[in-house]
Amino acid sequence: MGWGMKWGGAQRAPKAEERTEPTLSRPAPTASAAAAARRATPTATALQPPVPETSWNARVFEHIEWRRFEAVCEGLFAQSGMRAETQSHGADGGVDIWLWSQFSDKPVIVQCKHWKKRVVGVKELREFYGVLKSHDLTYGTFATSSTFSQDALAFAKDNRINAQDREGLLRLIAGRAQDQQSALLRTAYEGEYWKPTCVKCGVKMVLREKRDGSSSFWGCANYGKTRCTNMMRLG
Secondary structure, three states: OOOOOOOOOOOOOOOOHOOOOOOOOOOOOOHHHHHHHHHHHHHHHHHHHOOOOOEEEEEEEHHHOOOHHHHHHHHHHOOOEEEEOOOOOOOOOOOEEEOOOOOOOOOOEEEEOOOOOOEHHHHHHHHHHHHHHHHHHHHHEEEEOOOOHHHHHHHHHHEEEEEEHHHHHHHHHHHOOOHHHHHHHHHHOOOOOOOOOOOOOOOOHHHEEOOOOOOOEEEOHHHHOOOOOOEOOOO
């Protein structure tokens, strides 16, 4: 009871947000109508590519899929004068990009994580450190379109790992000449930049729908040929 109310006084009128209004009953949507509504939102959005940015900003990383992100990182590091080698798909042993310099007989390895919201933690950095040791290497770069946790940054600093998050990559890109920035932007938006690539087959995935029509997902285009069952959720 509030301090302003008197004992034995008249009953308090309900507040506006407490009042209830009669509601009209509405028929439940049919199964076909519900399935159509589900298909109308995520599927339609997935089929409509986002409008490319005209200059570099964080939205570019939001627009592109993982393979385009790796291609941007490859081009960015190659612009510094290093020879870059990558593979488009398949098991990579924890190395996405090999960088070779004329000043060293040992390569620098790069791992890329195209995450939009998930934070890269110390677990991922420890795994990358293990890859470094397995190749008898001292230095490596971990690049992500997301951010690192504080523990991950501390681990990277202690173990000579160059941790490049979204803002760090954008700073590196901003330091390039204008024609180099434009080249990287063209790389980002090359082809069907918004459609995910199958990590196993290296081909663009296609939209599929569960048999019951309950949801849609990205599936490998090679399912009918090689029976590749790799899939990704929408969004």
